[in-house]
Amino acid sequence: MDYLLTILVDGVVYASWLFIVALGLTLVFGVLRILNIAHGSFYALGAYAAASAVALSNGLGLPPALSLLAMLIASIAVAIAVAPFLERVVLRLFYGRDEVLILLVTYAVFLMLEDITKLIWGVTPYYVFEPRGLFGNVEVGSLFYVGYDLMLIVLAVVCGLAVWFGLNRTIIGKVVLAVIHNREISAAMGVNVARVYVLAFFIGVLLAALAGAYTAPLISVQPGISVSVIILSFAVVIIGGLGSIPGAAIGALIVGIARAAAVYELPEAEIFIVYLVMATVLVFRPEGLFQRAQVRKI
Amino acid sequence: QSEDTYKIGVVTFLSGQAAESFGVPAWNGGKVLIEKLNAGEGPAPYDKKGFGGLTIEPVVIDEAGGATKQVQEFRNLVQRENVDAVVGYVSSGDCLAIAPVADELKALTVLYDCGTPRVFEDGEYEYAFRTAAHATMDNVALARYMKEKGMDVETIGGINQDYAWGHDSWRDFTASMKQLYPESEVVAELFPAFGAGQYGTEISAIMRENPDVIHSSNWGGDLQALILQAMPRGMFQRSQVALSAGDHVMPPLGENMPQDVVIGARGAYGYMAPDTPLNQWWQKIYMDEYDVIPVQAPYRMAQAILGLKLAVEKAMEENGGQKPTKEQVAAALKGSSWESPAGQIEMALGNGHQAIQPTAIGRTMKNDEGKVVIGDIVRFNARCVNPPEGKKSIEWIESGFEGAQCD
Amino acid sequence: MNASPARAPRSAPSPAVPVLEARNLNKSFGAVSAAADISIEFATGSKVSLIGANGAGKTTFVNMVTGYLKPDSGAILLDGVDVTKKKPRAMTHLGVCRSFQIPQLCEPMTSVENMLVSFGASGRRFSLFRPCGSEGSEDEARAMLDRFGLTQYADRVVAELPGGVRKLLDIAMAMVRKPKVLLLDEPTSGVSAEEKFPLMDTVMAALAHEDVTVLFVEHDLDIVTRYSDRIVAFYAGKIIADDRPDEVLSDDAVQKYVTGGAR
Amino acid sequence: MLLQLNDVEVMIGSVQALRGFSMTVDASEMTALAGRNGAGKTTVMRSIMGLVKTTGGSLSFDGEDLAKVPVHHRARLGIGYMPEDRALVPELTVAENILLPSWVTPTIDGPKRLKQVWEIMPELYGMKDRRALQLSGGQQKMVALGRALTVGTRLLLLDEPFEGVAPALAQRLADVIAELRKEKLAVILSQSELNHAFSLFDSEWIIERGSNAASREAAE
Amino acid sequence: MHGKTLKTLLGGAVLMAVLLLAGFAAPQWLLFTATKAIGYGIVALGIVVLMRGGVVSFGQGMVYCAGAYAAGLIAANWGLTDALVLLTIGGVTGIVIGAVVGPLIARYRGIFFAMLTVALSMVLYGVLVKMNQIGGSDGFNVPEPTFFGWPPDRDSADLALYCTAIVVAGVTAMLCRVYFDSMAGLMSRAVRENELRVEYLGTSVHRTMVLNFVVAAGFGGVGGALNGMALGHVDPLFSFWTTSGEFVFVAILAGPYSVAAVFVASIILELVRSFSNLYFPETWQLVLGAFLLAVILFLPEGIGSLWAKGRIIAPRTPRDDVTRSRAAEDRSTGGSRVATATRAARPTAKEPQA
């Protein structure tokens, strides 16, 4: 029982981290039809910005609890700095092109951001361990968990609900749906399409940066952290069904728990358990767990 | 090829995971050392300008991108850029791929950092050399340190990266422990993916087993992340952690580095370097430039360049003061021995192509100023922790370190 | 590779067995019933039009007969043989072809290329090595376009063609295989008035001398009366009338729900 | 003069779709835009909506140069458009599709308009909660018309609204459109039939290969 | 044999001869770079085959790696080092994998196809990393190849392999051209544009997809074997997703029209990467990324569109000159009048007219 509990806790903590990253990815795909490799770079930017922001807030002698706020502000700053420029100046040039072509465009952006990040922050790692102490330790079974890690679960739930609600229960969300489906006619019906695009991309970048920012206290922030999250979050999004938020949540949970179980029971499989899960899901549900409704063709 | 310069291709990680921990510091070290050597400011016997009067002209290449790309870049360096020698390679995979190509192209190549013993144990090369000891030494020394310090070890666990480095290190470590602690038992072995970044599950899994010793050969960001994530969960209190290559994370971690961790540097580097005039000079020029203590990677770069320097100068002498050919330099480097900031390097293995060197292991602790440093150091001489010529590492360990010369 | 003949083998026409028969077809989408217990027979060579209100289930019927949709229950028989579970490809091989309400074309290709695809798929010109468009197949494709009055659009990319032309092309592609049952889903919608009748003339002429059964879904009553010898009227998934044109068009229910008593 | 098109030229790719087409529409005028397939009817409507770039000529609406009005502001001017290919949002329900313009244009009273649409096309009410992606061709046409009606308070552009619509319904829609004239609403309705049975038009413009046909006879 | 086919073969043969002769004059480093680029090109050609059928594999690294490992293992362990034999082994390995995986994967499209292929290649990567008997993550070295029993000396080894590469590339390229021009090739494009129609015309979409996948896998295997020999070393990174990404990039850079463009694109990529790595060692990714963006922006149909036609057959009407400039303008209007009718996500004017 204790054993299963630890697997569950480990899996869910991992899943929440994955989910926050995947959420932005699935949103941007859902709205802009862009499978964004540069999402990993935004994650890294968020982490770096958070590291700098926390350092600043500590340097100013602010109470440690404010570092949580500093991290949020850092993510917003990243989104403001990056999203409008990228969407309006770069991505816009490629709308209407093949999905795969745009995938490569984001790959190019990813490559460039890698070096740009390095030019700004250098290769020396940054640490922001302070926020991690804020929530103390929690004893689960025979083990200690860091309270901060468990707080990530809360953050993931909040982000997920907020985005889901925004997209499905608000009028803005429905307008976004209209733009996704037909840009031209939406404009003819009075929708300011450009604004919808910028907004969606902004939120996508914000979520990536947020994931990076709140992961920063767990890791050493340094070059290379962008690469590892990309494929993993891609897998999650594919498992869940592209563009589906509940899908991303369940995908993240499946991957997280499967991975945790593998670490305990079958360590050899850890490296490809994610892909195994993905392949299995796709065999039974070729479009992922939550497939998008298909438009009637004939 | 110019007659008064000596052009070396330097290949090391400038981007990706290994840039911060190895590639960039190594090249920083290389840069400042070459600058001093070109200015003729080195201490004897390294006081000739450049390489015997030839100005050293480095060309740097990023090592990121995998072995395939490196073979290609290597060829470009040799065939297009016409370098006189290539000094490089952190990744074992790259070294394994490059060595045969070096021979094929007759290109003098000094592997300065990579760890796998397989390069010269499985192959035999004329033009490729490795001026640093291979990784077997690190783990043998780690085990010997624990024995020497009289630690009680019944159960062992390990978290290592899931690629050849991690697997080889774990194999050498457990084999050595088997020899020194025949009663000990492995209770957990975990191999998280390279660059995984998140170790929560692994930490839970290993802590559940509560081993006496937890071994890790992780490096760079992976090691830092492991430490940062494990520390608040009490892993360093519950078990004795032993890090085979961990010294390089100490400067960046600073006070966050846990104490009482058994730690190696893959040689007597940085905090554990011998107190020789050469080392003092080296640490000074490095710290003047970068304001941080040089850790393992710059040391290994330095020992490669210094060894190459002496070999070029010796070959030059034999060549009547003319710039020597690659063959002449290779002949001079083969089986040679020179003093490095980390002690005496001897090209004793692999038919004179593979170095052995003394090493040291210590424990992290706070010094008087409250900084975390390495203390409680035990030094091992080169022949105590390296296999003898002609014997494969793992066989040597399993034979009970046959022929080891420890004082 | 594909050696199947251009024309599906044809069983001897026997007046007793209808070429196509549907028995108790049911199909619903959630709460919507698109086919409710539909049973109907079509005799070889008959020209039947299907009319009905929007959403009455005409397209759904065509989709089921051509294997695109599986009926919830009921059976479809071709020459007396059960073909209920066959996929569209198999139905095509059995000689059942169709055109679409929304033309299904290869958009970035030209009209000739689309025709070539059609010829290629019908098996005669399929080869891994022979260049397409060689040895007369291109001439054949152009001849077919000519028959539908599409010559001037032959080398234009389909995506640029006006709606009516696309419709024609769609029908032309369906006819390459010389089917024995041809289903046309709203063949003349979007086609301009002057071209409607020539279009139907072309189709009917192409089929006249063969025992081809034609079912077409239509809203245009001029077309319906002129080209069919029988009308089936649908409403809410059911057949509400099935008879000679004048009979059906004077039916009260049909007038109420479908034609609006225009005539 | 509500709408005026002067020598409008449009290139689509290398095809000149409109070659100096002109037309005028008065407030509450019922206008037919007729021409055979490919004549350029759709292109005229799209250029009024700003969905194609004009390469020459001018368009003005209520005295305002349309070239200066961004696409999404045309809805505010009260121009409603029903595209030929329906273009509904498949994931939204019928009601939501019809309401869409009212969400982004504050001047439109959504619920009121919706009620009006239900009155005009009661069969739509029965499927108001079904998602648009499942509707049949003709049903989608009705929804698209309903959507255009919510926006179009001054001008309605209906691109072949009767195509694929069963005669009974078409008849009724025609009556409805005729009714709209009373609300001071101008309508442009394109059709490929040059001699349609409806006698509801005040004027008829005939387009032939992208330009005005001299007369009705010339078009035939 | 038909005239068009003959023309393809003749043209190919002449080009091959020229390139073979050029090899004797080229500097050594270029020979090697060219050989490796050709290896990449052959794999990317497989992606072009898939692309014409409407899918893109982001996991060609799997067959590339499998081909390289199969050839490498046989060369290293059985001493069978003849280049032609090894290439055949690579190709057969690819085909076998393609034939097994193809039918399973042929039902997926778009991003799902791409991601599933990534998953498969990553599983192979994961397995190879664990196979310590064959070197684990470090891989192993492949002995130098021989040519019909002739072991070339050091100086002619590069040239010999280059010539082999040219011949292999030439043959695959010509086969590809003939396939693209054939009725089967046309069908493959039709599948990409409208599967529903193709099924209704009586042709199996599934079969076309599988055929394309097997062809692509075969090419992948040959490319892998070739590069294994050229590099003298293989490792699991051959199957890593970034490797596959490079193949896709080459394919996109080349565009779907010209077979020769694939090899040109491959060479260009190698050179850009190599020189930016040399001159901007710290910021080469920035340079490469900017280059990628520029190419996609200014040559959206790939460099092949600079000289190859998008049309399958030449129009007969003399409107050729009019249609020539259409592609560019279509893009500027961004108009997709019909795209919504069939597939909303696709641009209308995907194929240029010139």
Ligand SMILES: Nc1ncnc2c1ncn2[C@@H]1O[C@H](COP(=O)(O)OP(=O)(O)OP(=O)(O)O)[C@@H](O)[C@H]1O
């Ligand atoms: N795939 C589907 N999912 C859900 N509902 C569907 C689907 N296909 C058809 N329907 C519903 O079934 C009913 C019949 O549709 P069908 O397309 O057969 O009508 P139709 O008679 O062809 O109409 P129209 O003349 O407008 O084309 C409609 O109410 C439609 O909404």
Ligand SMILES: Nc1ncnc2c1ncn2[C@@H]1O[C@H](COP(=O)(O)OP(=O)(O)OP(=O)(O)O)[C@@H](O)[C@H]1O
């Ligand atoms: N996306 C496009 N690309 C290229 N040419 C186009 C495109 N759309 C329309 N055209 C061309 O513009 C001209 C006018 O087309 P338009 O669609 O306006 O005609 P229409 O009168 O609406 O025809 P229909 O009655 O068939 O709908 C035609 O010659 C057509 O070929």
Ligand SMILES: [Mg+2]
């Ligand atoms: Mg229908």
Ligand SMILES: [Mg+2]
């Ligand atoms: Mg039109």
